[in-house]
Amino acid sequence: MSRRVYRQYCGLAKALDVVGERWTMLIVRNLLLGPLRYSDLLNGLPGITTNLLAKRLREMEEAGLIERARSSSTGDASTYRLTPTGTGLEPAVHALGSWGWQWMGTPGRGEFRSFDFLLVALRRRYLGGAGLRAELVADDVPYRITLSPGKAEISRGEASDPEVRIRGPGPRIARLFLEPTPRRRTVPDGLAIEGSLDALWVLIDAFAKDERPREATRVLATAR
DSSP, X not given: OOOOOOOOSSXXXXXXXHHOSTTHHHHHHHHTXXXXXXXXXXXXXXXXXXXXXXXXXXXXXXXXXXXXXXXTTTOOTTEEEEOHHHHTTHHHHHHHXXXXXXXXXXXXXXXXXXXXXXXXXXXXXXXXOOOEEEEEEETTEEEEEEEEXXXXXXXXXXXXXOSEEEXXXXXXXXXXXXXXXXXXXXXXXXXXXXXXXXXXXXXXXXXXXXXXXXXXXXXXXXXX
């Protein structure tokens, strides 16, 4: 079956011709933190069938949004990553995520939560002006954060010589970024901090928001 298109001479319609199918933008979101194997994509998108995922990936490859990449660690040829064209969708992902936040209340029964979702959101929340290398190890999964004055680079994997490393359960680490920063700068229970405490608070302050939705602290990313 051929893809449905709007046949309208409009930038929005042309974009939706490419990314308007169900799951496409969520696949883009999941790949913003780096390449993933087919099995990782399937596990990170509860509700999608393996046949539909294969179809979407094939369509996204044909559209030039993603490409296959051989993993340096496993040599797995079924690793997918965004192309520059696919990466160009990041501002749209952030804009839609920010707009959709108005409907984020208490998580509904059965709604899937992921620590990755928080990190994608942090990329748009960065206030700028910092310089820092950090690593988050959430439920034994490492993520690296590199802050420069104009950009926050956040991806999966270990950081090289981080100034601060935070280890602990995903929900506890998430609270550092979702709850108001405490006036007394003490390390929350259940977290292990390696490196500079000053660097820890530079990291937290780099993503601080003065106003957060009332239910934000209940919408915590959960462990994988």
